[in-house]
Amino acid sequence: MDNPDGHETFGNNADSHAWLPFFRNHFRINRGRIALLALLLPLDVARQLLTPEILRRFIDAATGHVPQSAGRLVAVYFALVAAGLGTATLLTNVSAKLAWTSTNALRDRIVRNILHQRASFFHDAAPGELVDRIDNDTTRLGSIMSNLLLDLAAQTLLAVGIVAALFHLDWRFGALFLPFAATMLALLRRQAGRALPHIEAQRRTEARILGAVDEWTTGAEDLRTGGAVTHVRRALWDLARLEYRTGRAAAAAGVRWPATVQALSVVSILLALALGIWLHHRGSATVGTVFAALSYATLIRFPLTQIASRIQEAQAAVVSLRRVRALLENPPDHRGGAELAGTGPYDLVFEHVTFAYGDGPRVLDDVSFRLPPGKTLGVVGRTGSGKSTLIKLAFHHVAPTAGQIRIGGQDLHALDRRALRRAVAYVPQGITLFTGTLRDNLTLFAPGHDDAVLVAALREAGLGPLLESLPDGLDSHLDAGRNGLSVGEGQMLNLARAFLTEPAVVLLDEPSAQIDPHTEQTLREALHRFARGRTAIIVSHRLAALHHVDRILVLENGRAVEYGEPARLLADADSVFAGLVAQGQPPA
Numbered sequence: 001m002d003n004p005d006g007h008e009t010f011g012n013n014a015d016s017h018a019w020l021p022f023f024r025n026h027f028r029i030n031r032g033r034i035a036l037l038a039l040l041l042p043l044d045v046a047r048q049l050l051t052p053e054i055l056r057r058f059i060d061a062a063t064g065h066v067p068q069s070a071g072r073l074v075a076v077y078f079a080l081v082a083a084g085l086g087t088a089t090l091l092t093n094v095s096a097k098l099a100w101t102s103t104n105a106l107r108d109r110i111v112r113n114i115l116h117q118r119a120s121f122f123h124d125a126a127p128g129e130l131v132d133r134i135d136n137d138t139t140r141l142g143s144i145m146s147n148l149l150l151d152l153a154a155q156t157l158l159a160v161g162i163v164a165a166l167f168h169l170d171w172r173f174g175a176l177f178l179p180f181a182a183t184m185l186a187l188l189r190r191q192a193g194r195a196l197p198h199i200e201a202q203r204r205t206e207a208r209i210l211g212a213v214d215e216w217t218t219g220a221e222d223l224r225t226g227g228a229v230t231h232v233r234r235a236l237w238d239l240a241r242l243e244y245r246t247g248r249a250a251a252a253a254g255v256r257w258p259a260t261v262q263a264l265s266v267v268s269i270l271l272a273l274a275l276g277i278w279l280h281h282r283g284s285a286t287v288g289t290v291f292a293a294l295s296y297a298t299l300i301r302f303p304l305t306q307i308a309s310r311i312q313e314a315q316a317a318v319v320s321l322r323r324v325r326a327l328l329e330n331p332p333d334h335r336g337g338a339e340l341a342g343t344g345p346y347d348l349v350f351e352h353v354t355f356a357y358g359d360g361p362r363v364l365d366d367v368s369f370r371l372p373p374g375k376t377l378g379v380v381g382r383t384g385s386g387k388s389t390l391i392k393l394a395f396h397h398v399a400p401t402a403g404q405i406r407i408g409g410q411d412l413h414a415l416d417r418r419a420l421r422r423a424v425a426y427v428p429q430g431i432t433l434f435t436g437t438l439r440d441n442l443t444l445f446a447p448g449h450d451d452a453v454l455v456a457a458l459r460e461a462g463l464g465p466l467l468e469s470l471p472d473g474l475d476s477h478l479d480a481g482r483n484g485l486s487v488g489e490g491q492m493l494n495l496a497r498a499f500l501t502e503p504a505v506v507l508l509d510e511p512s513a514q515i516d517p518h519t520e521q522t523l524r525e526a527l528h529r530f531a532r533g534r535t536a537i538i539v540s541h542r543l544a545a546l547h548h549v550d551r552i553l554v555l556e557n558g559r560a561v562e563y564g565e566p567a568r569l570l571a572d573a574d575s576v577f578a579g580l581v582a583q584g585q586p587p588a
């Protein structure tokens with residue numbers, strides 16, 4: 001469908017095709033309910049078309065124009081009203097169930113796809129946008145799929161039926177209304193798509209508000225203590241104003257068509273009345289016929305406005321469709337790649353690895369080293385020198401901009417992601433707690449772990465005292481929010497998660513930064529035991545944490561300035577590492 005703004009509309013080819021997979025899936029999972037709707041809707045259309053005809057016969061019987069039993073007609077009329085109530089209830093229930101099923105099926109697909117995205121995907125997605133897509137967009141699509149096609153078909157049938165009934169009453173009524181309906185449809189084609197850019201702008205603003213509210217509630221305490229409440233309120237007002245402006249533009253663009261239909265409909269009713277009176281005076285139409293013609297003239301507005309609003313909903317849903325489609329088409333993290341050969345230990349090779357976040361500056365610049373199998377590498381360097389990024393690259397959390405990373409001789413990028421996750425354990429600086437028990441948070445909801453093994457992992461990670469203090473032990477409930485664990489306990493739980501797995505490669509990012517010196521000492525021994533026989537990288541500002549490492553990598557502004565055995569680096573008094581040790585610890 002052409003559109004003056006050059007935007008795609010519900011009717012154009014690109015988006016029509018885009019709808020197909022959604023509708024196919026919708027029809028597949030809702031076959032029975034759709035068949036029921038396909039049966040009920042034409043019955044309801046027939047009922048609506050019959051009602052003015054019954055009233056016509058009743059009036060003509062009552063005014064003596066046609067000899068017929070008025071009592072029987074009244075009975076038929078009430079039967080139609082009752083049938084109308086029954087079908088309306090059934091239609092509402094079936095449609096609601098359809099929308100619910102389709103929305104949830106779509107939501108499930110999106111959540112599955114999102115959970116398999118690369119980390120860079122989450123960096124790129126605007127805050128709030130994902131929530132908006134999972135929640136609002138799927139609801140819109142589910143609702144549109146549940147009633148769009150059938151309702152459009154039913155309303156078109158009703159509009160055609162009304163024009164046919166008018167022809168049946170008197171060809172002159174039909175001749176009057178046919179151009180009216182045609183004009184309406186022509187206007188409908190012109191208007192479709194006009195509201196689309198405004199609706200898109202409105203959705204973007206809504207997503208921004210969701211993102212901002214999420215950010216503010218998460219950082220409420222910092223904002224309050226930092227005295228930023230006024231700033232937040234001002235920002236909220238700015239966003240609210242923007243939402244009002246975009247919403248108003250979308251509403252204004254969307255209201256034009258129904259308003260035009262209403263206005264034309266009033267004109268057509270007046271014309272039908274004038275034609276009816278004229279025909280009656282000439283003796284060509286009974287009072288009942290004039291009444292029926294007026295009823296149909298009033299009724300035709302309903303299917304036309306319904307068609308208009310359905311098309312408008314479809315337009316709004318085109319925006320949702322594009323966003324959901326973009327999400328579903330975003331390829332998931334690499335699957336089906338090569339399996340990791342053997343069981344390890346593996347060597348880990350960085351070969352001329354360069355990395356930048358998006359269009360930003362280089363965070364790692366031409367970094368090369370080979371960590372032999374079963375050895376532990378300690379990474380040191382100033383804040384912001386790229387240590388955590390190096391760990392993320394080794395986990396394939398982010399991919400190198402240039403260069404290659406190999407594990408056991410295999411390109412990390414070509415490996416099946418699940419195989420990689422099984423072989424490599426990554427312990428990040430912070431922990432994400434999920435609403436659930438301590439057991440859930442330790443096993444990440446994986447069933448089948450023996451309690452004794454879980455308790456041993458917690459004890460090994462230094463969480464024995466915490467476990468003993470919790471009334472329900474492993475079944476104690478932890479909150480995803482701030483009532484979970486202390487930052488240090490979170491770090492220890494992170495380690496316990498890693499201890500539970502049997503990875504060939506271990507990547508530890510500041511594993512003990514938030515832990516008191518006494519506990520850290522115990523933990524260091526546990527980490528040493530854990531890393532034995534595995535290939536490991538430990539990032540730490542504390543030299544003590546790097547006591548047992550076999551190799552040291554010194555990063556400066558993203559460049560590997562030193563790499564080698566600690567003893568060899570220390571032997572060179574001019575080495576950066578020797579300087580750090582002389583200072584007591586790597587610079588923070």
Ligand SMILES: Nc1ncnc2c1ncn2[C@@H]1O[C@H](COP(=O)(O)OP(=O)(O)OP(=O)(O)O)[C@@H](O)[C@H]1O
Nearest residue numbers: 123357360363381382383384385386387388389390
């Ligand atoms: N998600 C990100 N998006 C954009 N830039 C980032 C991102 N994460 C880190 N950076 C930038 O990359 C650079 C290196 O960060 P990285 O976290 O790797 O340093 P680091 O050496 O581990 O620092 P620290 O010692 O503070 O943990 C920093 O300048 C940082 O601003």
